[in-house]
Amino acid sequence: ETIPGVFKEVERGGMEFGVVPVENSTEGVINYTVDSLIESDLKITSEILLDVSQHLLSAERDLSRVKKVYSHPQAVAQCRGWLDKNMPRALIVEVSSTAKAAEMASKDPEAAAIASEAAAGLYRLEIVEPKIEDRPNNQTRFLVIGKKDTPRTGRDKTSLVFSIKDRPGALYKMLEPFAHRGINLTRLDARPSKQRTWEYLFFMDLAGHVEDSAVKEAIASLEAGCLFLKVLGSYPADL
Numbered sequence: 001e002t003i004p005g006v007f008k009e010v011e012r013g014g015m016e017f018g019v020v021p022v023e024n025s026t027e028g029v030i031n032y033t034v035d036s037l038i039e040s041d042l043k044i045t046s047e048i049l050l051d052v053s054q055h056l057l058s059a060e061r062d063l064s065r066v067k068k069v070y071s072h073p074q075a076v077a078q079c080r081g082w083l084d085k086n087m088p089r090a091l092i093v094e095v096s097s098t099a100k101a102a103e104m105a106s107k108d109p110e111a112a113a114i115a116s117e118a119a120a121g122l123y124r125l126e127i128v129e130p131k132i133e134d135r136p137n138n139q140t141r142f143l144v145i146g147k148k149d150t151p152r153t154g155r156d157k158t159s160l161v162f163s164i165k166d167r168p169g170a171l172y173k174m175l176e177p178f179a180h181r182g183i184n185l186t187r188l189d190a191r192p193s194k195q196r197t198w199e200y201l202f203f204m205d206l207a208g209h210v211e212d213s214a215v216k217e218a219i220a221s222l223e224a225g226c227l228f229l230k231v232l233g234s235y236p237a238d239l
Helices: 003-011 033-041 073-078 082-085 099-108 117-122 170-180 214-222
Strands: 018-024 043-051 055-058 067-071 092-093 113-114 126-129 139-146 156-165 183-192 199-208 226-236
Touching: 003 018, 003 033, 018 033, 018 073, 033 156, 043 199, 055 099, 055 117, 067 073, 073 082, 073 092, 073 113, 099 113, 099 117, 113 117, 117 126, 156 170, 156 214, 170 183, 170 214, 170 226, 214 226
Parallel strands: 043 226, 067 092, 067 113
Antiparallel strands: 018 139, 043 139, 055 113, 055 126, 156 199, 156 226, 183 199
8 A cells, every 4th residue: 555565565575566656747756666766675677657647536425525635645736726726625634645545535424535546446435526636647657666677678768876975067977978878868856865964866767778888887987976876777668
């Protein structure tokens, strides 16, 4: 039911692969997943891009009687405009997953959940309002995680995380080896490292496989100037 829970289940061998969300087209990176990738030895083995719709689920069809709305923080953020307009007095309760939200709403006659159509069926809730996300074409990127590396396919993507010393031009110098070798960087995000104040970790996606000679050389050059670097996996890109 939770992102860390999926990682733990794969790590202990309860399942061969797990699927976790990592990025939403509206709200950006999902930090629970990023934190788990840093701490775990599991690899990214594939990615999946899916159109995602958020629905308001409840056993109560009269919205005026709904006092509480449960959901995951990302789902709440994706529907904030709709909630402010249609349920301004409802208490928003953030929980670990949209599935957990549906479960809790099923036990509370004055509650609703923002969750999927599948969750409505599983917990016997009505879809009171469909597709309440603020932006159409809402898409979420999911990662498949496992214990084994994925071989080259010719249409690969590599994800990695690194930190660098805070000095003028440091990030430019770190990225120069990729530009020099014609490697396309498809994503670069920064977030606090949680180790020191104002120290950041950078998360990067690039086109190519870690076994490609150009990619291997560029990563080696990057690592030479980093405080920390971890390759999270090379895998087929969902084009």
